[in-house]
Amino acid sequence: MLYQRSSQLFAEAEKVIPGGVNSPVRAFKSVGGTPIFVKEAKGAYLYDEDGNKLIDYINSWGPMILGHAYEPVVNAVIEKAKLGTSFGMPTEIETKIAELAVSMVPNIDKIRFVNSGTEACMSAIRLARGFTDREKIIKFKGCYHGHSDSFLISAGSGAVTFGSPNSPGVTSGTAKDTLLATYNDLANVESILDANKGEVAAIIVEPVAGNMGCVPPAKGFLEGLRALCDKHGTLLIFDEVMTGFRLAKGGAQELFGVNADIVTFGKVIGGGLPVGAFAACNEIMNYLAPVGPVYQAGTLSGNPLAMAAGLTMLQEINKDSELFTRLEEKTAYLERGMRKVLNDNKVAYTINRVGSMISVFFDEREVVDFDTAGYGNNDTFKKFFHGLLAEGVYIAPSSYETWFITDALTYEDLDYTINAVNKIFAS
Ligand SMILES: *Cc1c(COP(=O)(O)O)cnc(C)c1O
Numbered sequence: 001m002l003y004q005r006s007s008q009l010f011a012e013a014e015k016v017i018p019g020g021v022n023s024p025v026r027a028f029k030s031v032g033g034t035p036i037f038v039k040e041a042k043g044a045y046l047y048d049e050d051g052n053k054l055i056d057y058i059n060s061w062g063p064m065i066l067g068h069a070y071e072p073v074v075n076a077v078i079e080k081a082k083l084g085t086s087f088g089m090p091t092e093i094e095t096k097i098a099e100l101a102v103s104m105v106p107n108i109d110k111i112r113f114v115n116s117g118t119e120a121c122m123s124a125i126r127l128a129r130g131f132t133d134r135e136k137i138i139k140f141k142g143c144y145h146g147h148s149d150s151f152l153i154s155a156g157s158g159a160v161t162f163g164s165p166n167s168p169g170v171t172s173g174t175a176k177d178t179l180l181a182t183y184n185d186l187a188n189v190e191s192i193l194d195a196n197k198g199e200v201a202a203i204i205v206e207p208v209a210g211n212m213g214c215v216p217p218a219k220g221f222l223e224g225l226r227a228l229c230d231k232h233g234t235l236l237i238f239d240e241v242m243t244g245f246r247l248a249k250g251g252a253q254e255l256f257g258v259n260a261d262i263v264t265f266g267k268v269i270g271g272g273l274p275v276g277a278f279a280a281c282n283e284i285m286n287y288l289a290p291v292g293p294v295y296q297a298g299t300l301s302g303n304p305l306a307m308a309a310g311l312t313m314l315q316e317i318n319k320d321s322e323l324f325t326r327l328e329e330k331t332a333y334l335e336r337g338m339r340k341v342l343n344d345n346k347v348a349y350t351i352n353r354v355g356s357m358i359s360v361f362f363d364e365r366e367v368v369d370f371d372t373a374g375y376g377n378n379d380t381f382k383k384f385f386h387g388l389l390a391e392g393v394y395i396a397p398s399s400y401e402t403w404f405i406t407d408a409l410t411y412e413d414l415d416y417t418i419n420a421v422n423k424i425f426a427s
Pocket of ligand 1: 115116117118119144210211239242266
């Protein structure tokens with residue numbers, strides 16, 4: 001395939017946009033090459049500026065769970081746009097989507113809409129801090145909760161020690177309030193809580209990690225976090241920006257039967273428009289302005305276009321009782337097919353999968369946390385990425401990302417993909 005026009009467009013973009021992209025994950029830094037410029041997309045396929053057709057396994061990093069340019073969502077947005085795109089005043093549709101979300105997700109009474117997953121997580125920890133009157137939070141190494149300062153903290157050595165910022169611009173003052181723990185390691189979490197008694201406002205976790213590749217919670221991990229939070233008066237925040245409305249109607253809370261105190265959303269909930277949200281029981285949500293003292297606001301929050309896309313998306317998901325079964329079956333089929341060809345070709349690998357989140361690591365060792373996820377970040381992954389791309393299959397340009405399976409994929413697409421994987425390693 002040729003990427004002449006994409007390369008040209010990228011060169012032009014680089015002159016006026018840092019790195020030519022508006023979000024770093026779009027760059028091909030870890031795999032090499034230049035990013036592909038998309039012209040349009042429909043269903044499971046991307047069409048780029050050079051006229052190539054690509055089977056899409058990223059789907060805008062999650063939102064397009066029903067496929068690109070999904071007609072009911074597109075139509076809802078078009079109709080809403082004609083009536084005005086933002087008022088900065090309340091609209092009925094905000095209540096409608098809130099009612100539907102509250103009815104689908106376990107254990108929440110109220111929800112507030114924002115413009116991104118980043119905003120949702122940032123606001124959730126402010127709310128947790130205000131509610132508990134405590135300052136520290138625990139996050140897990142390798143979990144991503146958006147780019148707000150408190151979350152851009154990487155591990156030092158011991159997780160009990162204070163984190164150090166992993167981006168210039170994050171102050172050490174902010175970093176000292178973020179304590180780092182190891183995913184799937186309850187003893188580690190417990191020791192951090194014990195060392196910081198009465199000081200930890202919240203533990204924030206991706207209930208299925210998707211930002212170090214797909215890393216499922218070990219059996220008992222989420223239940224253990226729940227118990228530790230209860231014991232220490234700490235709030236448990238499930239960051240369901242990726243898992244919400246993807247793993248089940250009620251997200252990971254429903255799938256694993258574990259309740260969080262605050263849940264954050266993004267991606268699917270916006271149907272492809274910029275939407276995030278955070279939700280909790282009345283007691284916690286009423287701590288938020290204008291009812292309570294914790295301030296949070298947004299000029300475009302809950303704007304009619306975003307709400308029309310999100311509401312339509314949630315309605316479609318809510319009425320389709322077979323959706324999550326189909327997604328599970330399609331992704332399991334892809335997993336089986338890839339396992340077979342990777343085994344046949346004697347490739348060292350690990351595949352992790354929960355529902356429609358799946359990732360391939362090129363190392364045979366189990367991947368359970370950030371350090372083990374690093375094993376698969378290697379040359380085989382680059383070969384895999386570029387090999388798939390050459391066959392017209394687009395996966396995330398980093399081994400630290402999950403694939404987002406869309407219901408628009410057909411079994412022919414999946415067979416084609418499995419065959420493409422075989423070609424890469426048979427040669
Ligand atoms: C994508 C993501 C975010 C950030 O959402 P944005 O809309 O990109 O700000 C936060 N948490 C998780 C788990 C995510 O996957």
